[in-house]
Amino acid sequence: xxxxxxxxSDVVLRTVxxxxxxxxxxxxxxxxxxxxxGQVYGFLGPNGSGKTTTxxxxxxxxxxxxxxxxxxxxxxxxxLAAVLRRTGAVMESPSFYPHLSGRANLRIFALLSGGVSxxxxxxxxxxxxxxxxxxxxxxxxxxxxxxxxxLAAALMHDPELVVLDEPTNGLDPAGMRExxxxxxxxxxxxxxxxxxxxxxxxxxxxxxDVGILKQGRLLAQQPVSELLQRGQALELEVTDAERAMAVLxxxxxxxxxxxxxxxxxxxxxxxxxxxxxxxxxxxxxxxAELRPHHNTLEEFFLEVTGGEExx
Amino acid sequence: MISLLASELxxxxxxxxxxxxxxxxxxxxxLTIFGPYLSWRGSGTQSLEEFEQQxxxxxxxxxxxxxxxxxxxxxLLAVVAASFVGTEYGWGTVRSCLIRGQTRPRYLAAKLLxxxxxxxxxxxxxxxxxLIFTLVTTRLAERPITLDxxxxxxxxxxxxxxxxxxxxxxxYVLLAFFLAEAFHSTAAAVGGSLIYTFVExxxxxVLGGIGGRxxxxxxxxxxxxxxxxxxxxxxGVGPIQAGFVLRPRPEAADLLDPAQATLALALxxxxxxxxxxxxxxxxxxxx
Numbered sequence: 005x006x007x008x009x010x011x012x013s014d015v016v017l018r019t020v021x022x023x024x025x026x027x028x029x030x031x032x033x034x035x036x037x038x039x040x041x042g043q044v045y046g047f048l049g050p051n052g053s054g055k056t057t058t059x060x061x062x063x064x065x066x067x068x069x070x071x072x073x074x075x076x077x078x079x080x081x082x083x084l085a086a087v088l089r090r091t092g093a094v095m096e097s098p099s100f101y102p103h104l105s106g107r108a109n110l111r112i113f114a115l116l117s118g119g120v121s122x123x124x125x126x127x128x129x130x131x132x133x134x135x136x137x138x139x140x141x142x143x144x145x146x147x148x149x150x151x152x153x154x155l156a157a158a159l160m161h162d163p164e165l166v167v168l169d170e171p172t173n174g175l176d177p178a179g180m181r182e183x184x185x186x187x188x189x190x191x192x193x194x195x196x197x198x199x200x201x202x203x204x205x206x207x208x209x210x211x212x213d214v215g216i217l218k219q220g221r222l223l224a225q226q227p228v229s230e231l232l233q234r235g236q237a238l239e240l241e242v243t244d245a246e247r248a249m250a251v252l253x254x255x256x257x258x259x260x261x262x263x264x265x266x267x268x269x270x271x272x273x274x275x276x277x278x279x280x281x282x283x284x285x286x287x288x289x290x291x292a293e294l295r296p297h298h299n300t301l302e303e304f305f306l307e308v309t310g311g312e313e314x315x
Numbered sequence: 316m317i318s319l320l321a322s323e324l325x326x327x328x329x330x331x332x333x334x335x336x337x338x339x340x341x342x343x344x345x346l347t348i349f350g351p352y353l354s355w356r357g358s359g360t361q362s363l364e365e366f367e368q369q370x371x372x373x374x375x376x377x378x379x380x381x382x383x384x385x386x387x388x389x390x391l392l393a394v395v396a397a398s399f400v401g402t403e404y405g406w407g408t409v410r411s412c413l414i415r416g417q418t419r420p421r422y423l424a425a426k427l428l429x430x431x432x433x434x435x436x437x438x439x440x441x442x443x444x445x446l447i448f449t450l451v452t453t454r455l456a457e458r459p460i461t462l463d464x465x466x467x468x469x470x471x472x473x474x475x476x477x478x479x480x481x482x483x484x485x486x487y488v489l490l491a492f493f494l495a496e497a498f499h500s501t502a503a504a505v506g507g508s509l510i511y512t513f514v515e516x517x518x519x520x521v522l523g524g525i526g527g528r529x530x531x532x533x534x535x536x537x538x539x540x541x542x543x544x545x546x547x548x549x550x551g552v553g554p555i556q557a558g559f560v561l562r563p564r565p566e567a568a569d570l571l572d573p574a575q576a577t578l579a580l581a582l583x584x585x586x587x588x589x590x591x592x593x594x595x596x597x598x599x600x601x602x
């Protein structure tokens with residue numbers, strides 16, 4: 005379901021009818037999604053909705069019961085080694101060899117990935133702010149430091165697709181901000197980024213596209229910019245809210261109306277602001293404030309998931 | 316594959332387990348050689364000729380050293396194998412490795428190769444240490460350092476004796492490897508291997524004692540085939556078994572044909588490797 009007609013070669017990740025069952029539990033159901041080059045795709049869903057299971061199937065560590073994953077246009081199952089070399093990933097709760105240093109851990113993963121120099125290892129350690137602690141054993145690292153090390157491991161071989169499962173888990177606010185910036189930069193560099201998160205504002209600030217998963221089913225998938233512009237509205241503060249409601253209800257070009265004290269939320273295109281102001285003034289109702297209402301991802305999320313919180 | 320092997324060896328760096336187990340094996344080897352020597356020194360009554368065929372004087376001590384290297388080494392290397400595989404599941408690093416663009420067969424092959432390198436070094440160092448100990452006791456007993464005794468091994472046969480011992484260790488190590496892969500746990504693999512080793516020793520003795528069809532059932536056990544292979548190490552050694560061995564030593568008439576036993580051990584090894592790969596290929600790797 006591409007949202008803006010991509011060239012086929014732009015599609016880096018595609019899942020087709022991906023389904024995973026654990027006994028009688030349907031963890032992921034018939035999932036179709038696409039991620040393109042330069043896209044930062046936010047994968048949102050409540051806990052247990054199947055986000056990590058989906059990522060496991062994308063990375064080949066879980067076997068789907070039905071459907072398949074395509075990476076770089078190739079069937080991931082048949083060409084797993086080749087496509088994973090072009091992919092970097094941070095799994096949920098990143099794991100390392102605790103008795104080894106951060107640098108030694110990266111060297112192990114570099115040997116598995118192939119073609120990563122020691123200099124590049126130090127570069128990515130520097131990028132995630134761990135160069136100063138690179139010689140310390142991982143068992144002495146905090147959760148946030150492990151998360152940073154996992155990011156370094158994911159990026160060190162300069163992958164074309166970056167898959168991140170809750171990448172800001174355990175980070176302090178400054179670290180979260182840095183990681184968000186890093187994710188945005190990756191998208192700007194033309195890489196495809198697939199990031200699962202339970203933090204709505206994080207996805208809103210970071211991602212170009214969003215997919216919302218609930219009970220293993222993809223409920224919605226569209227560009228964040230379109231989603232935030234959907235159902236445009238104006239927020240008004242008026243001198244007489246009750247009369248204003250009555251007047252506005254009489255206009256056929258006004259959609260849904262919501263009142264909170266003297267404030268009204270009017271579902272109407274922003275270019276109708278002048279008309280609203282004029283009509284109300286004609287009825288002796290004056291505006292104290294009028295501004296466009298910005299939809300949030302949270303509103304959209306609650307709408308499509310039926311009010312379930314992401315956490 | 317070389318870079319994969321390098322990654323496996325890098326993982327071992329800084330781990331205490333192989334070092335601790337090396338110390339245990341070294342201590343037991345010291346006991347194997349110096350124990351009988353001190354006993355002989357303390358007895359003051361028995362002639363060295365009565366003692367020398369037991370353990371501490373070259374070349375007879377070679378069999379005792381290799382018995383210990385096998386008996387103890389198999390258990391300790393099973394612990395190492397279980398830890399090699401099990402801790403990766405415990406730490407969750409299997410996932411981290413598999414998402415780096417390696418196929419599962421290659422990953423498993425690298426693990427087996429890494430284990431082979433560590434195991435070979437472990438057993439070779441143990442054997443060398445045993446040789447050093449017996450050189451000391453042979454000299455202390457004022458006996459000639461020589462292999463040249465009636466029915467003694469030739470110098471070329473000594474490395475062959477060591478390789479035979481290594482080969483006989485393999486099935487136990489691969490059993491532990493398979494159990495760790497099956498249960499995704501170090502503890503289960505170590506426990507399973509130890510239980511098998513001890514129960515096998517008891518059952519071989521019991522079934523051998525019963526005789527008849529019950530004795531034939533010993534063919535199902537690794538240890539029965541190992542006995543036949545290791546018996547070839549007894550060139551020039553008398554009937555007494557002096558090393559740390561958990562299996563009863565069978566009567567000569569009870570021994571299998573060494574070639575047949577060698578093949579049977581190879582089949583055990585193939586089964587454990589094949590079953591490990593089959594399980595690893597078809598199962599999900601969860602956190």
